[in-house]
Amino acid sequence: MAGDPRQGRPYRRLVAAQKARGLPCARCGGYINPHLDPRSRWSFTLDHIVPLSKGGDLLDPANARSMHRRCNSARGNRTGTTVPQRTSRRW
Structure with missing residues (x-):
């Protein structure tokens, strides 16, 4: 298959099946509104438990x-769902 495999039918089917399950966000536990604009930071995205950059299967x-798109972006390519601790700049 030429091009980006995320544009292919098998990937779109996987996304649709996961979205149809109506599960909460795996990172924050919040509700994911399936009707939001895909560009919204609270919209649904498919996250890979083992990141693709680390050998995960697409x-x-x-x-x-x-x-959520926001939670997935914040997670980056780290494994697990833990949120990195923020440190204070105030001493």
């Missing part, structure tokens, strides 16, 4: 979970 349903 099309494996066991490697997929629901997440």
